């Protein structure tokens with residue numbers, strides 16, 4: 536796929552299906568940013584929005600919808616039903632659901648998880664030490680977010696293996712093209728997880744505990760979630776909160792290992808970890824882009840985005856825009872302020888940002904303390920990125936300690 540500037544012949548290579556492009560999409564982003572948003576004429580007009588100011592403008596403009604149903608009136612899309620109805624909808628439904636879930640998904644509740652996140656991280660690091668090898672993805676970044684979410688929802692420990700198996704299958708569903716039927720094991724996982732959570736929610740209603748699920752089922756007013764919305768919300772959290780966190784850790788470790796001066800600085804000043812995590816999200820965050828749908832004609836950065844077309848909003852390009860960030864190609868863990876787009880912006884800004892920040896800060900803090908000689912093997916192994924461009928991340932990252 537090549538992005539062709541309207542009225543110009545200059546082409547920019549842009550192909551999310553190409554492994555080489557996924558390994559380093561940043562030069563293409565730089566080329567895209569050099570001109571006003573370009574229009575691709577594919578199955579429908581798609582406008583590539585790559586500059587920081589333009590990305591912010593689209594995300595904050597209610598004339599753009601986040602709801603794919605606005606355009607893709609397609610039976611097959613039902614398979615991501617949970618994700619669509621939970622939060623990828625427009626106001627006023629979005630406003631009501633977001634308010635209902637935010638009331639209990641508070642920074643205080645997240646902060647209370649810190650000791651548990653530390654304990655879980657240490658347990659995983661113990662295992663890594665015992666086995667003598669360390670793959671950041673398989674041994675740490677993949678298991679951690681699902682364990683944390685299961686605790687947040689109050690899934691009993693004995694049920695965790697089943698929860699993890701469902702979660703893995705459900706998160707795999709994002710790789711399936713909309714419109715194609717879901718493979719049997721994935722659709723079974725959706726059904727079983729929904730049945731499990733509706734029963735768990737019932738138990739929490741009868742005997743509430745300190746977890747998020749108990750808090751959500753105990754909400755009393757008219758704005759509380761319906762049972763269906765609650766199940767959609769759980770699925771949305773799995774889809775939105777697991778691989779994103781995994782890939783932030785993977786990409787973040789890689790950036791640190793490749794910039795030894797920044798690694799040493801963080802070792803000397805561990806309090807920099809929160810700023811370091813923000814810089815990881817800016818420099819190489821996992822969410823590359825997302826779509827918005829124009830409900831009216833809107834002009835953005837000198838390009839007319841016509842009603843009915845897609846604005847392809849490239850968060851990862853905005854994060855390297857020199858008009859916003861001085862020396863944007865530099866990985867600098869002291870960078871501040873750092874108003875990156877790693878969590879998006881506007882009304883759909885990441886609901887799990889506080890949790891994701893905490894998980895990452897704890898993981899980097901504990902891992903660097905545990906392994907004072909952590910490094911990439913030499914020569915650097917060939918690294919591969921997963922096939923899903925939108926959630927760009929490494930399939931494996933072996934480190935030596």
Ligand code: HEM
Pocket residue numbers: 622623624633684771772775776777779780783820821822825826850876877878879880882883884885886887888890891892
């Ligand atoms: C470092 C890890 C994470 C990253 C990089 C990330 C990134 C993002 C981004 C960029 C968006 C906005 C998408 C858009 O506007 O199209 C978003 C939305 C969202 N995220 Fe995250 N996320 C992370 C972790 C989490 C976690 C841990 C959770 C929950 C447990 C979560 C839940 C959500 C939800 C529910 C939304 C939709 C919010 C809405 O539509 O109102 N995310 N995330």
